[in-house]
Amino acid sequence: MVIVLPKTMRESAEWADWRDEKLASLPEDAPVRERNKCGPPTPFYANGYLKPDRFYNGLADVVGYWAEMRIFGGAVLFDRGETEDQCNGIYIHRTAAPKTLAPPTEKQFHDLITFLISPSSDSTTRCPLPIEVTVENKWRWDPYDGMTEHHIFKFRQEIPEDQPRTRCIRRTIDWPEIVEYEALREEYRKKEAGEPSDVEGARKRLAQVITPSSIYWDGFSESEMLEIQPDERKRGRPPYFFDP
Numbered sequence: 001m002v003i004v005l006p007k008t009m010r011e012s013a014e015w016a017d018w019r020d021e022k023l024a025s026l027p028e029d030a031p032v033r034e035r036n037k038c039g040p041p042t043p044f045y046a047n048g049y050l051k052p053d054r055f056y057n058g059l060a061d062v063v064g065y066w067a068e069m070r071i072f073g074g075a076v077l078f079d080r081g082e083t084e085d086q087c088n089g090i091y092i093h094r095t096a097a098p099k100t101l102a103p104p105t106e107k108q109f110h111d112l113i114t115f116l117i118s119p120s121s122d123s124t125t126r127c128p129l130p131i132e133v134t135v136e137n138k139w140r141w142d143p144y145d146g147m148t149e150h151h152i153f154k155f156r157q158e159i160p161e162d163q164p165r166t167r168c169i170r171r172t173i174d175w176p177e178i179v180e181y182e183a184l185r186e187e188y189r190k191k192e193a194g195e196p197s198d199v200e201g202a203r204k205r206l207a208q209v210i211t212p213s214s215i216y217w218d219g220f221s222e223s224e225m226l227e228i229q230p231d232e233r234k235r236g237r238p239p240y241f242f243d244p
Helices: 006-024 032-036 059-072 106-116 143-150 178-192 199-207 222-228
Strands: 075-079 090-093
Touching: 059 075, 075 143, 178 199, 199 222
Parallel strands: none
Antiparallel strands: 075 090
16 A cells, blocks of 8 residues: 655655656657656656556555565565456566565565564564565466466456467576476486486476466466366465465
8 A cells, every 4th residue: 555645645746746847848750768757747657666656555566566576575476266256366466586486485484474464563473575486486477478368467458458479588587497398308318328317207396387478388288287286266376375
């Protein structure tokens, strides 16, 4: 929640007035890059969450996401499920690297829950925020695919209309399952060389940490995924999200 104080409102209005004057001073056919030099609608914003018309509370929500980025380490999104009214997990969306939607690790998740339900502010529980996303945060989603096809968002109307440009190069920081994939390739190499290998074990380890957004997802049959996780609702998700 962002509380908009009178002083903040006054400062925001001053910023908006200054920006409007700058825009009005430009010729009608001014290129976009010149208009962009006049600045965003508010000085407190996060890339990807800048358009006020996408949010219930307009600019206040733009500032809210800016605050979320600094408090939580990214925008906090929820796995809403098929009905889009559930909360089957939480994901961190950073607009800097890593670019993919990332769940907290099991430890980060439990530390966060413990902190949030601590009985008093005097608790000795260490604040787990902001959440740092590393290669240990598996089960990554492409942001646009996760939002539009797999119901991961805060509110549906906040999803961007246009798909952002994606990187051609896949990096471990964005897709940590690359490590498991390279391990699988090594097991195939050993098998072809007649050396002791564990291809099936390596395949299972890869399948356990990927989501439908992963380029490796289609390398597994439905029966393989069914054997690893019979519950379709939990498939491609961190198992600790569903612990009792």
